[in-house]
Amino acid sequence: MSDPVTALVLLGVLFALLASGVWIAVALGLVAFVAITLFSGAPAGLILATTLWGHSHSWALAALPLFILMGEILLRSRLSEDMFSGLAPWLVKAPGRLLHVNVLGCAIFAAVSGSSAATAATIGRMSVPELTKRGYPEGLILGTLAGSATLGLLIPPSIILIVYGVATEQSIARLFVAGILPGLMLVLLFAGYVAVRAWSDPGLIPTETLRASFREKIRASRNLIPVALLIGGVIGSIYTGIASPTDAAALGVVLATVLAWASGTFSWGAFFEALMSATRTSCMIAAILLGAAYLSVAMGFTGLPRNLAEWIGTFGLSPYALLAVLTLFFILLGCFLDGISVVVLTTSIIMPMVTAVGIDPLWFGIYLVIVVEMSQITPPVGFNLFVIQGLTGIDILRIAKAAFPFFLLLLLGVILITVFPQIVTVLPDAMG
Template identity: 75%
Template sequence: MSEILIVFFLLVALIAMLASGVWVAFALTITGVISMLALSSAPIGPILATTVWGHSHSWALAALPMFILMGEILLRSRLSDDMFTGLAPWLGRLPGRLLHVNVFGCAIFAAVSGSSAATAATIGKMSIPELTKRGYPESLILGTLAGSATLGLLIPPSIILIVYGVATEQSIARLFIAGVLPGLMLVSMFAGYVMFIALTKPDFFPAVSEKFSFLEKIKASMSLLPVLALIAGVIGSIYAGIASPTDAAAVGVVLSVVLAWWNKSLSIKMLKDSLMGATITSCMIAFILAGAAFLSVAMGFTGIPRNLAAWIGSFELPPYALLAALTVFFIILGCFLDGISVVVLTTSIIMPMVESVGIDPLWFGIYLVIVVEMSQITPPVGFNLFVIQGLTGINILRIAKAALPFFSLLLVAVVLITMFPEIVTALPDLMNN
């Protein structure tokens, strides 16, 4: 019982620090220090120094700033315009028509950026004015963008999967491969929902205004070739075993610069802004990871995770019951913290419980990312909602209401991968064979 009280006290202290505006990294470090002072006689200073150093020079972590830089360069390029030009002619006859540009455009950009917010900003600045001008309903424009942009967290190269892999010592390459089928499943579900609405409420949609011949469609598709080449270069090299995620990230940065030069959006100012944006984001994430690493080590010295896992194990909860409880917990936590903070805050305590009931850590990583995706479109701290509000000036609650069907679809996806874990594990297992 004393363990539970200590955990409760630490949790209250952490929430109080976060609520008062203390940086996440500092809050995590201070929580670790308090726990070690209360429950361990180990030397705090040397442990803090060695932990921060040990987790800061990880080779796997080097992929993080490079993928972020790649996304920043593409965010400032004309990629979104090229994607609209290439996708629109093919989608005009599909039920839902150009709304699918949001779904498929987000899926494509997610495969080269790794960031949910960058995906929402890049596709949104192109699609919102175009779709609004053509008379598509506001709720579906906002909903498809907010929901589909969450794919940036799952479809590799995913920044949050890199963070999870580093925090839990899982193979980043296997996590990337595990995210492919769930990502394609979500794309299909989002597109299917749009088609269902289009078929049941055809009056919501404007009449077809443009017709393209097959040759015109092929010609328009040429603008997608540089993007597809970038995806093939980055993701293909990982799947083929030619390059590690870190090597592929370096390739991605080079290819993104070439792509920006190709579409005439490359400039010194653009590179400077991209480097500054990537540096700020990378430092923030690295700082949080260092604090989380120390908290994890501190928890190990105190024995709290082990004892907490044993306590939960004494209830003999089946895996499904534990996952149901964790889903509610993560959704609530995601209402107040960004996705990366949710991952690094919880892995040190959650993972022993998860492993104690026999849940595969690789599968759990994909499950966690999908649940965190849900938090990206829940107020008050849904990052995608903030991005879209910044693009449109629309009230954040209206955007959240428009995104609600896609929140439900993400919840359905969690149920599906729980019932059929092979959706996650099939490709990684195939890679091992």
């Protein structure tokens, strides 16, 4: 059987399993079992046992549940209220006014959570009622929240970058550092879009009655100090080399717990809820990663990734042409799967093609995360859309329509890092 036909058979089996409602981890494992049994002579059961054992203890992967727990703790604290009160006095005169609270608030929370869904829930819980009450247009409230919450996947510490780093054996610390400038670039693009909309239609943004002296602004900014300390403690320790991502994640959990207790809104019950939620999420991701590891090993036994990469190489695609095809592929795949599943499903097959045309795997990780961010705001399986629908009760198609300009801005971000790859690579290269 030819390699393209083999790939189509396995892809058909995978989508049939996913469509039937089988768990993603189980579906991956079954496809791997089929691949080894039908297309190689290796013992599928023995490979399953050795793969699960070999991939079930990874020090780098230990950062994952810790960062998830940190985000869950902060989700149940008073952080969003403190950020709103700390940012609002500085933004009342900006074009777009308090809509920028969504953009900057999401960027700040992304730097301490690592999850776009947690970012959308935390910031939206405070900003949506407040901005609606003040008369801001619904489309921009929902759009800025849905679009900016995707920064949780890119700005370190990013859960999906940990998954990519483990799956492709890339340095997680370098991936984290590589995500900083692209994350800031997207913040500027989102804020610039809000400013342009405000300038083009002066009646769109309501007038703010909130006025504060410089001293009052400084006083309000004290609410941002705990968040700044948490960001500095986590990201600073990684960038300076004092701590590994796993050590920094443990530090982040301790700092987040202390800050949550100090806010006066955190209890033992809330801590237990955070612990259980983090456990469920971590177990789900771990199961998917183990299924993906088995599939990766199975692909190696069949020789399919290498042969497909060679087959695609016969088309003579340039790096830009390959990226264009992959962007479309990932966007379509992201319409039906969550971001982590997209990454673990595709890396074993895609990476040989990527490295064959000379694309830096570190740069490709950031590119992949931005494309996956786009899928977070596209129906039918846009996780940010579901979170915001749960917060507001608004129809998901209305939310998707409001988020569409930010989908285009993320696409522009992909183009910018493709044309100017230094945006991604300059900080990791400086880090050494």
